[in-house]
Amino acid sequence: MAKHTDYALDDQVGYILRRVTQRHLAIFAEAIPEITTTQFAVLARLSQMGPLSQNHLGRETSMDAATVKGVVDRLTKLGLTATRPDPEDRRRLTVSLTDEGARLFARRKETGLAVSTATLAPLDPAEQATFLALLSRLT
Amino acid sequence: MAKHTDYALDDQVGYILRRVTQRHLAIFAEAIPEITTTQFAVLARLSQMGPLSQNHLGRETSMDAATVKGVVDRLTKLGLTATRPDPEDRRRLTVSLTDEGARLFARRKETGLAVSTATLAPLDPAEQATFLALLSRLT
């Protein structure tokens, strides 16, 4: 009988999640060195939904207000996004893709899909579907 | 026919991983406010394996040398770990748990297991087993 409880770090979901995320980020950085995963998510969302206020963009990409500010600042410095004040609501800052940002995303979105494929490659197609369905429910 | 490829951000494994990790970190921070997940991982590993060199500890907890240094520095400042030079190899810094660190981990490891349980709670037991098996293969 075990004295109390054994805590097996290697079996904890949080620890495995961290390791899987590390592998995914490495695959992404290799495939798309120009920008980061979070920056790519912003380009994807703006490409899909059009211009958004900075806070709304944060909600749509699962980043808090402080985080999305830094991401947008860096994308703007790279010339991939632009910001302008909203005339309707002077609190708001509207974020949009530049032509260069739209072109970069169009050019790289196939690669982005390949990154997802590579991340899931250790599983066969049926396992991938099962995994994604279960993972989504843990959101 | 789609013009080219649709990139559905919400279906990308990296994006879902980030969201699941956010939820897990929030559950952990609520349950164990004293320290972070990475700090807890260090305590767990030292508790399991005994004193380790800082680099070895990093490998055993999936952190690179620069990251583990910061984590150990903060744990040491909290009085939960201690460091001493290795007389055998003057490059090495041996990291060990203090009594207080060992007590904190002993007191909190049940809670740590409860955090894993809560993270996986949306799945039934069979699904949890399937999920963990598939997740582990993506490391």
Next chain:
DNA sequence: CCCAATTCATTTGCATACGAACAGACTGGC
């Protein structure tokens, strides 16, 4: 036994992340 290659720890720079606190702008309910 000696030096080239490796290992270890550190530092710097950059990029997420989040909580808390803040000021300015807006809105709904009375």
Next chain:
DNA sequence: GCCAGTCTGTTCGTATGCAAATGAATTGGG
């Protein structure tokens, strides 16, 4: 039509996380 509550963006502090560069120590092969 006013003000209490809310929303938006910003800043600060803290904590991962990795790449790259550095200096010191160790080791292995000839």
